[in-house]
Amino acid sequence: MGRSYISLDIGGTKVLGAIFDENNNIVYRVKKKTKAEEGFLKIEERIIKLVNELISESGMDKNSLTAIGAGAPGIIDEDKGEIIYTPNLPWRNYNIRSVIEDRFKVPFYIGNDVKMGVLGEWKYGAGVNRKNIVGIFVGTGVGGGIIIDNKLYTGAHHSAGEVGHMVLNTEGPYCNCGQRGCLEAYSSKIAIAREIKSQIAMGRKTVLKDLMEDNIMNIRSKALKKALDEKDELVIEVLDRAIYYLAAGAGSLVNLFNPEMLILGGGVMEAVGDYILSGVKERIKRFAMPDILNGTSIIKSALEDDAIVYGALALMIDKTSRK
Amino acid sequence: MGRSYISLDIGGTKVLGAIFDENNNIVYRVKKKTKAEEGFLKIEERIIKLVNELISESGMDKNSLTAIGAGAPGIIDEDKGEIIYTPNLPWRNYNIRSVIEDRFKVPFYIGNDVKMGVLGEWKYGAGVNRKNIVGIFVGTGVGGGIIIDNKLYTGAHHSAGEVGHMVLNTEGPYCNCGQRGCLEAYSSKIAIAREIKSQIAMGRKTVLKDLMEDNIMNIRSKALKKALDEKDELVIEVLDRAIYYLAAGAGSLVNLFNPEMLILGGGVMEAVGDYILSGVKERIKRFAMPDILNGTSIIKSALEDDAIVYGALALMIDKTSRK
Numbered sequence: 001m002g003r004s005y006i007s008l009d010i011g012g013t014k015v016l017g018a019i020f021d022e023n024n025n026i027v028y029r030v031k032k033k034t035k036a037e038e039g040f041l042k043i044e045e046r047i048i049k050l051v052n053e054l055i056s057e058s059g060m061d062k063n064s065l066t067a068i069g070a071g072a073p074g075i076i077d078e079d080k081g082e083i084i085y086t087p088n089l090p091w092r093n094y095n096i097r098s099v100i101e102d103r104f105k106v107p108f109y110i111g112n113d114v115k116m117g118v119l120g121e122w123k124y125g126a127g128v129n130r131k132n133i134v135g136i137f138v139g140t141g142v143g144g145g146i147i148i149d150n151k152l153y154t155g156a157h158h159s160a161g162e163v164g165h166m167v168l169n170t171e172g173p174y175c176n177c178g179q180r181g182c183l184e185a186y187s188s189k190i191a192i193a194r195e196i197k198s199q200i201a202m203g204r205k206t207v208l209k210d211l212m213e214d215n216i217m218n219i220r221s222k223a224l225k226k227a228l229d230e231k232d233e234l235v236i237e238v239l240d241r242a243i244y245y246l247a248a249g250a251g252s253l254v255n256l257f258n259p260e261m262l263i264l265g266g267g268v269m270e271a272v273g274d275y276i277l278s279g280v281k282e283r284i285k286r287f288a289m290p291d292i293l294n295g296t297s298i299i300k301s302a303l304e305d306d307a308i309v310y311g312a313l314a315l316m317i318d319k320t321s322r323k
Numbered sequence: 324m325g326r327s328y329i330s331l332d333i334g335g336t337k338v339l340g341a342i343f344d345e346n347n348n349i350v351y352r353v354k355k356k357t358k359a360e361e362g363f364l365k366i367e368e369r370i371i372k373l374v375n376e377l378i379s380e381s382g383m384d385k386n387s388l389t390a391i392g393a394g395a396p397g398i399i400d401e402d403k404g405e406i407i408y409t410p411n412l413p414w415r416n417y418n419i420r421s422v423i424e425d426r427f428k429v430p431f432y433i434g435n436d437v438k439m440g441v442l443g444e445w446k447y448g449a450g451v452n453r454k455n456i457v458g459i460f461v462g463t464g465v466g467g468g469i470i471i472d473n474k475l476y477t478g479a480h481h482s483a484g485e486v487g488h489m490v491l492n493t494e495g496p497y498c499n500c501g502q503r504g505c506l507e508a509y510s511s512k513i514a515i516a517r518e519i520k521s522q523i524a525m526g527r528k529t530v531l532k533d534l535m536e537d538n539i540m541n542i543r544s545k546a547l548k549k550a551l552d553e554k555d556e557l558v559i560e561v562l563d564r565a566i567y568y569l570a571a572g573a574g575s576l577v578n579l580f581n582p583e584m585l586i587l588g589g590g591v592m593e594a595v596g597d598y599i600l601s602g603v604k605e606r607i608k609r610f611a612m613p614d615i616l617n618g619t620s621i622i623k624s625a626l627e628d629d630a631i632v633y634g635a636l637a638l639m640i641d642k643t644s645r646k
Contacts, residue, residue: 258478
């Protein structure tokens with residue numbers, strides 16, 4: 001009987017579930033809305049339902065299930081399997097491990113979603129065989145993950161890697177975290193949307209206006225791609241600004257971590273990654289020390305949308321093999 | 324027969340040499356000018372002479388000498404004992420290990436001076452029993468060292484920890500590294516001197532003018548202390564600016580590394596450390612995420628001027644005990 005693993009990417013709006021076989025291939029996959037607005041217990045129920053669906057619909061042998069793993073946003077105690085704080089879900093100091101383990105009778109492991117994404121890239125994606133990696137994930141916000149000496153670095157209290165909250169301008173625009181001039185305040189999808197919205201309000205034209213219907217703040221990464229393909233002047237201008245600051249943050253990270261590899265991932269990268277990657281590679285020269293930059297590969301995420309479920313797989317395999 | 328160690332802090336202007344007994348106490352110490360301007364071989368000779376002087380003048384048992392260690396500025400390959408690049412000394416790709424080992428017939432180990440300083444604080448000073456530490460050393464420049472999981476982190480190519488070259492303002496003042504708006508461009512002694520000099524040129528009064536004679540760029544940290552004690556308005560203003568940016572850099576580092584401890588050291592800290600420490604503790608709240616900051620102690624170097632020789636001692640003991 002082979003081993004199989006169920007891996008979940010729990011986001012504020014959707015949950016992606018995947019079944020891995022023992023050769024680390026995804027053999028079944030499903031995506032559901034999280035419906036965070038329905039509250040605490042509802043999400044828990046939906047996740048349990050999703051795991052049950054994965055098991056029944058895939059026709060997998062239930063006895064082969066070795067572990068369940070997950071990535072979720074926020075500050076997560078990987079050792080206890082506890083969600084300490086999460087920005088878009090109603091969980092605080094929530095021991096999700098005991099809930100899932102009670103229900104499914106297999107070990108459950110969880111980590112921060114972006115950290116899991118970087119772990120996935122290191123173990124199965126773009127960063128295989130690299131010892132020191134910095135990952136920057138550009139999505140709704142800007143998150144990060146750091147691999148040091150072949151190990152995910154989580155810091156003293158599970159909070160390391162907040163690359164989105166490096167200050168790039170001490171008196172820059174306000175950030176969601178309450179500080180000013182953070183990388184996230186310049187290069188996240190929310191920051192990009194805010195810039196575009198302000199210009200639309202000023203009367204500037206953009207193809208996005210038709211693509212977005214009324215809620216420009218809910219801009220989808222795919223719409224950015226479409227606008228870029230149509231050479232939309234406003235979108236190019238705003239993206240170039242986001243790229244400039246992304247390069248500044250990436251440059252400081254190169255100077256600090258001297259990594260072998262810098263991986264750029266996340267939803268915005270998936271949609272317009274080639275454009276951002278070439279821009280960052282050019283502009284980072286202005287911010288990173290040349291000798292350090294020379295030894296650093298700068299590349300796109302290879303696993304894209306699956307990075308987090310692969311990372312949770314890496315976590316499960318690491319933890320279960322140590323037992 | 325006990326073991327003893329000779330430890331050197333090789334700087335651009337002076338070399339500090341210390342003999343440690345096997346209980347990690349400094350039993351003898353000497354300080355000499357480096358005379359870097361006399362060139363490559365002269366410095367080598369002077370270092371050899373200094374070690375010989377330490378041995379003969381201290382009256383130590385030469386047979387007890389277990390190892391020689393050193394910290395030097397620049398990029399250093401700790402594994403090979405090679406100085407790859409150093410900013411204020413004429414060495415490039417210089418294998419100092421073979422020179423010293425040939426001459427003294429004991430193992431020689433060398434690391435970057437600021438990294439050694441942080442290693443010293445972790446092993447013998449302010450950071451004992453802390454697993455994850457970030458050190459910022461404010462002197463002529465701004466350097467750093469990072470302890471991760473009880474180990475000095477040196478990065479993929481011995482260059483990690485360039486905390487002085489994090490960008491704090493993307494269009495800030497030029498830095499010595501050629502970039503703009505780096506922490507070092509705001510908070511180093513050179514940056515402080517530049518600000519003071521510009522204001523003296525504008526006709527502002529300061530007690531420093533008498534203290535410094537003609538070369539204000541060569542401002543000594545002790546003169547800053549004296550000016551601060553005399554409540555010199557210009558010096559306070561310029562120091563407060565340096566502190567603000569130091570807090571910004573420190574805040575980003577807290578967000579990135581989630582360390583248990585942030586140690587502030589270096590020559591400027593030795594002279595006016597209490598003033599800087601209280602300023603940084605207050606102002607960092609504006610830049611670090613509250614939950615992460617709460618778990619971080621922010622303190623002054625405990626070993627002060629001896630941090631680097633203690634760090635080189637830690638390196639020697641670590642390396643010789645592994646053999």
